[in-house]
Amino acid sequence: xxxxxxxxxxxxxxxxxxxxxxxxxxxxxxxxxxxxxxxxxxxxxxxxxxxxxxxxxxxxxxxxxxxxxxxxxxxxxxxxxxxxxxxxxxxxxxxxxxxxxxxxxxxxxxxxxxxxxxxxxxxxxxxxxxxxxxxxxxxxxxx
Numbered sequence: 001x002x003x004x005x006x007x008x009x010x011x012x013x014x015x016x017x018x019x020x021x022x023x024x025x026x027x028x029x030x031x032x033x034x035x036x037x038x039x040x041x042x043x044x045x046x047x048x049x050x051x052x053x054x055x056x057x058x059x060x061x062x063x064x065x066x067x068x069x070x071x072x073x074x075x076x077x078x079x080x081x082x083x084x085x086x087x088x089x090x091x092x093x094x095x096x097x098x099x100x101x102x103x104x105x106x107x108x109x110x111x112x113x114x115x116x117x118x119x120x121x122x123x124x125x126x127x128x129x130x131x132x133x134x135x136x137x138x139x140x141x142x143x
Contacts (some may be wrong), residue, residue, distance in 0.1 A: 029116070040064050042099075045137065047092070048072045051115040052134030060102045061142040067096040073117040078124035084111045091120045102141060112138035 040063040046054045049072025060066055063070070066085075068077055070092040082088035085100040092098045112135050116127035127133060 027042045042067055044069065046071050047077070047115045047117075048120045048134065050134040051075065051117045051119060052102050053113075053137030055136060056137050058137070058139040059142060060139070062081045062102050062104045062106050065099050066102065067097050067099050068092055070094050075115045075117055075138070076120060076122045076124070076127055077113055077115050079111065079113045081111060082107065084109060089124050093120070106141050107143065109141045110138070111141070112136050 040061070042065045043058050044067045045058065045059055046069045048054065058066065068075075068090070072094070074094050075092045077090040077092060079085055079088055079090070083103060084106050086103055090098055090100065114127060114133050116122050116133045
């Protein structure tokens with residue numbers, strides 16, 4: 001093999017290695033664009049001195065935050081189903097608020113809640129049976 005043949009062979013091998021390293025000249029497939037997320041929102045709900053909610057009906061989506069504000073006495077909030085926020089019972093001191101996040105799996109869920117005023121130790125069962133409470137609140141989750 002002559003020197004020029006070795007040189008041509010070396011260039012050919014180098015060219016083949018370069019093409020192989022570059023993926024044969026094919027463009028990589030573009031990455032799929034992520035789906036746009038629905039921005040979460042915060043919904044404020046006030047519990048008055050008799051346990052009535054304002055607003056009475058809400059329509060949160062998974063990931064949204066519902067802020068319950070006790071504005072007339074210590075309140076016990078009871079939620080059904082408990083899978084909406086992750087628990088059934090929440091105590092809220094008078095003048096304070098509690099942020100609860102709608103669980104990711106709570107899609108198209110009908111829900112309700114009640115509040116009993118005055119006894120932070122009251123159970124939800126006692127609240128349903130005998131507690132001082134206003135109208136039931138609730139709604140349906142989206143999206």
